[in-house]
Amino acid sequence: MHSITELTEDFYGSPSSEKPFNSLEKLKFAKIPEWKQWHVLGKGEFPALHDLSIDDCPKLVEKFPENLCSLTNLLISRCPELNLETPIQLSSLKWFHGMKQIEVLVISDCISLTSLPISTLPSTLKRIRIRHCQKLQLEAPDSSKMNSNMFLEELRLDGCDSISSPELVPRARYLRIERCQNLTRFLIPNGTKTLDILFCENLEIPLSVSCGTQMTSLRISGCKKLPERMQERLPSLKELRLSLCPQIESFPDGGFPFNLQILLMIDCEKLVNGRKEWHLQRLPSLRELYIFHDGSDKEIVGGENWELPCSIQRLVIVNLKTLSSQLLKSLTSLESLDIRKLPQIQSLLEQGLPSSLSKLDIYYCPNLQSLPESRLPSSLSELTIRDCPDLQSLPIKWIASSLSKLSIYRCPLLKPLLEFDKGEYWPEIVHEYDHECL
Structure with missing residues (x-):
């Protein structure tokens, strides 16, 4: 050929x-x-x-x-x-x-x-x-x-x-x-439901939106600005995903569209550090919130760091060291919580989690040493723990009687306790529920 x-x-x-x-x-x-x-x-x-x-x-x-x-x-x-x-x-x-x-x-x-x-x-x-x-x-x-x-x-x-x-x-x-x-500028055409603008580095002038747009999903990566007056121009927007936008410091005047249901931010350091100005508590439809940070957040002087609407059902927080138990407890509809790289993980668990929680994922938390049985909600049915090298014990009797699924990966101190047919925890878990321990 x-x-x-x-x-x-x-x-x-x-x-x-x-x-x-x-x-x-x-x-x-x-x-x-x-x-x-x-x-x-x-x-x-x-x-x-x-x-x-x-x-x-x-x-x-x-x-x-x-x-x-x-x-x-x-x-x-x-x-x-x-x-x-x-x-x-x-x-x-x-x-x-x-x-x-x-x-x-x-x-x-x-x-x-x-x-x-x-x-x-x-x-x-x-x-x-x-x-x-x-x-x-x-x-x-x-x-x-x-x-x-x-x-x-x-x-x-x-x-x-x-x-x-x-x-x-x-x-x-x-x-x-x-x-x-x-x-350098962009006009969103009529009829567009989903728009992705990725790494258009010279796109500095805010996006223009056609009259009557019905756009429901917007993803922006590697850009310097956000659309102006989103609340007015994007009334149907339900999903907003921002990533790799380190130069963006704040959201435009007017804030988020009222119908927003999903909000994701990855590596938007300045924006996350100004989270008190987000006013997310004004969004009655927000269901899912994902924040992937670099750990540069600091306590905000003069009160609670931020407020979230009680409508949130799924929360993913990565490397946000100021996340508080008080904030978590205010989320009375929270069903799924995914927390990663949080140095305050032990205190968060000891102070308690929302009573509505059914699924908990804990990843890459080297400070986690134990799970406090008395502070785990009775509603919890699924638990995943990954890469927690200092975790040395589990409330195994509570887990065996409460959970329907347990997954543990790369937690070396727990490995001998969960060893097939030999570990101390094995008799408690072998017949109780679906489990995966690697």
Whole structure:
């Protein structure tokens, strides 16, 4: 395969055959370094082809079969010389003209791709993924050609540095914009439900939101600012995920949308350290809260660190050393608690947990030495402990009579107590419940 430079008529077999690949449904070309040209018969030679993949063919220039009437998935990757906008290709629609069932288009690492006529692509397309096409620019919509029925389920643009006009991004239910370094502003299209903006470092101007947006999920990573007036502009937002945003110090005026149900923050140091200004207690629908911190938080002078709504059912806290038992006890609806890398873990357990708690996970807590039986809630049914090297005892009789599932990993001092058929704890747990002790 490494020596092939052309696919000639011999590829199709007998010259007399009108449809040489009449039943072929999947065709993949990969790692053909010298392939330059594909000779096309133009007879509709692939009538049943569903999937066409061309990957790592660095010298391929042209051209491709037309009238792929059954094609649903097309992938072109690592073909840097392939110019998809030449007259025989995308711009004239000759290539797409026969693709009446195309649903997925994936183009990756094609540096010759400079434009994509979004307005004239087939209306059957549901997913478009374009990655590492640094010269790609989106064409302005042509109202005379625009297919009003085109609404994508998914659009992903990754590493397309020439994209700088956000108003040209087509409508998509799920929109993911990643590492587009020349993007400085962004207009969220109507109809977008889920938006991911990842590592667009120059996106400094707050996002613009189309009137009446129904977006329910927003994920932002590696950016410098958050959307202004989220409460007003994103009234339907239910899920907000922020990660790797160390420069963001506070949320914009107005705070969070009232309907927010899930909030996640990973490595947002300044933002977490200003948590007293979040006013999360104003969010009656908040159900899940995830905070992954670096341990830089300090006690806030003048009162309790922060307040949380009693509606929270799942809480994940990592390396937040000022988490207090008083705060935990206020969460009267809390069912699942996941705590990791907390130096105050022993005191938290000794002061008690919410009476509603049914699932408790404790990870990477070297200061944990024991579990106080009298302070564990009777509602607890599942317990997982991982990487707690100083944990030396368990209230095993209480555990055996109360829990339905126990999982213990990498707790060396407990290992001999839980050893199969020999450990002191083994008789108490062997028949009582599902357990996993490694």
